[in-house]
Amino acid sequence: MLKQFFIICSGADTDILEQCSKGEQNKYAGIGATVFFTALMAFIAASYALYTVFDNLFTAIAFGFIWGLLIFNLDRYIVSTIKKTGKVIDEFIQATPRIILAVIIAVVIAKPLELKIFEKEINQVLLEQKNQLTLENKTQIAAQYSPPIEELNNNITALQNQIDTKETEVNELYDTYIAEAEGREGTKLLGKGPVYKEKREKHDALLAELQQLKAENKAKINDAESNIAKLKGDYEAEVITTQPIINSFDGLMARVNALGELPWLPSFFIFLLFLVIETSPIFAKLLSPKGAYDLKLEDQETALKTNVAQNKNQRELLLKTDYAINDRIYTDIEQEEELYTYKRKKARELMQLQADAFFKNQKNIL
Known part of the structure; x- marks a missing residue:
């Protein structure tokens, strides 16, 4: 049950993954677990940060839960959209925007937790600043x-x-x-x-x-x-x-500024820790060899692409053939006297009706 939940968190296709080996399933379960616990840390960090802003526990938890869901969805999307092509350069270029996004998320998650970890030191700095502000x-x-x-x-x-x-x-x-x-x-x-x-x-x-x-x-x-x-x-x-x-x-900004007054090395290592956690699913996918799941997914996608290409080509040929047939039909009936006489008769009737309508309209005006 827990393994299946983590597989869902990884964004993998469960139907395809069921056809793969246990090792392949465990790999994606591990990726999904990383995504889930990263979102959990984001929820805790956001709740604490918002508590310092609103000073209300229930409001902070509610907004923190929404933020955790957002981070979960982003991480799940980032991991699930990285496709194994077998070419390291192409895969890295494909993952670059996602790595940048992961770095931003790591900063957002790490900063509130740094504020909590160094809360006593920050309070000391704030006390000194308050005394200075009082003077x-x-x-x-x-x-x-x-x-x-x-x-x-x-x-x-x-x-x-x-x-x-x-x-x-x-x-x-x-x-x-x-x-x-x-x-x-x-x-x-x-x-x-x-x-x-x-x-x-x-x-x-x-x-x-x-x-x-x-x-x-x-x-x-x-x-x-x-x-x-x-x-x-x-x-x-x-x-x-x-x-x-x-x-x-x-407030939040005052605490962030106070954190900046402390030595930067501990905060930097905490940021690196969350950066590693946030980017680990991405690098796990980039560094892992192309497995059975990737091959089956590629086979399914290429089959669909081939089918779509064939259908498109058939529709284009059908339209082209239809144009050619229509051209031949209209060319054949172009010289038929019976069709000419019929259309001439109808055109004459139409012009008579137009003349009568114009006469009636002018008569009403006069």
Whole structure:
């Protein structure tokens, strides 16, 4: 039962193969088994690849099954259409397009399985890439918010400097009128004289200005700090909003690119393995000698071709003979007076009917 199934997978004619030896049947059963297991590997590989895309098991299995059937049909067609002619060059030229197709199929099958085999290493590469993307994302977002925040900080510093400068002036005036009262500077007279009062009034006026400046600048500083806090909040919110996009950076293309960052030699050998599996049925047919199955198939096909050629030749001769007979018949009756008189009579009647119809039509128009 299993042997018969694998023979069907090979695309061989089961009726012809039943007339061949057991060895010939086993050869095609082996070819069919290779075709079947290649399709099975294609199903597994496609299911995994599509699972990374759709993130849904049932969808991935459904599409993977369709892909496996497609690969099975292609492989079966490739193997079944290679005919043994006994000429190596002709057979190789015949198989070249099929080998190219087999290489493409091997690449398609091998790549998803490479992604699964090197999944841990790929996850490590993706983690590093995500971290790098996170840093770059924060830098890019910060480039939008840093200039206004820096400008507001500069404004706060300038406002604070105004207060500090005014406080310095007030403190200097305070020291001046205190020194005047103590007799250490100015008039050198101890007590609170006119000069002291003048300096005290100047200090008090500047102190009032300082209090007003502090109130105004404090309000401006509070507004600036509120704007800074809002900008920082917007920055954090945008970072949080964009982070899920970076976290989901693990699709099929990202994993393929991450695989490219790993050493190429292991992936290359896995590809060679599937290339050998995919092309083995083709090379098995090319390298195997012309067997009983090939001879019987060739005999059946050439017999059919001969029969078709004979039928075509007979139809051409029949048509040619029919033309010759018709020519002789019409030549013989060409001079018969009775036929001439009959056709003349019918032609006359036809012309009369045409004349009557034309007259009737013209009369209706008038």
